[in-house]
Amino acid sequence: MAEHINLIEKKEPYKKLIVTLSIVIPVVVAILFGMPKVEGYDFSFLPPIYATINGLTAVMLISAVIAIRNGKRQLHERLMKTAIFLSASFLVMYVIYHLTSESTPFGGQGTIRYVYFFILITHILLSIVVIPFVLFTFVRALSGNFERHRKLARITFPLWLYVAVTGVVVYLMISPYYS
Template identity: 55%
Template sequence: MNNSIIQNQEKYNKWIIVLSIAIPLAVAALFGIKLDVKLPMFLPPIYATINAITAVVLIMALIQIKRGKRVAHEWLMKSAIVMSVLFLIMYVLYHMTSDSTSYEGDYKALYYFILISHIALSVIVIPFVLIT
């Protein structure tokens, strides 16, 4: 590889490291801030819809790359990242304006296992998303 490609990779690697640390820290800090604003109750289904659309877009991106359509794949992947960022912003705002709900059902241990592993994996995946 030539020097400019190596320099670009080093620059991007630094940004990937910074963002991989900064994003989870910022989200954690924002969860500690409570705003006295009531958001409309119809918003959580919108968050779920954004996630569902993101999943469909990711499947479409997989299909496109398997067909050898790199430009379409790249566009779909960038679209999925934008939708994921939109979801994250809305999700954090929701939790800044709403009280947390504690699960009290029969499957409490399973619920918290899934929740904690989901949170951990969402942090771990950040550099992988940014690298690819």
């Protein structure tokens, strides 16, 4: 039994940490929305910045896929590390903004309202789902397990790209309603 556990840990290094982060991050963000806002700080400038970061993340992801398809492994690695850094930066800014600011309600009416909420809900759900995918894909590459990395990356890429692009779309749709 202990040998089986050691074999799993060798195949999936950092599995416990990734699972923990994949649970803790969404829970902390959810708790954040129920907390009283920290007064005295104005971070209203952050939404366009973190929307831009989402856009840059999408560019990094697409560029990384192009790089690896052209055999540029080192460039691919740098682009992916940049995408992870950008996503982490987004998360920090998103948390800071929502700790200090009330959520902005969407003011659109009619069909656009349903479109907005569909995009927002799928964005939120997939942003939770993508966390372990990104982390496991990254760790598999770092550990040199490229076959398993490629298999998981085929799932991770479209999920992560959807989250990055819809982050920009959500911002563009709600930005007229920021006060």
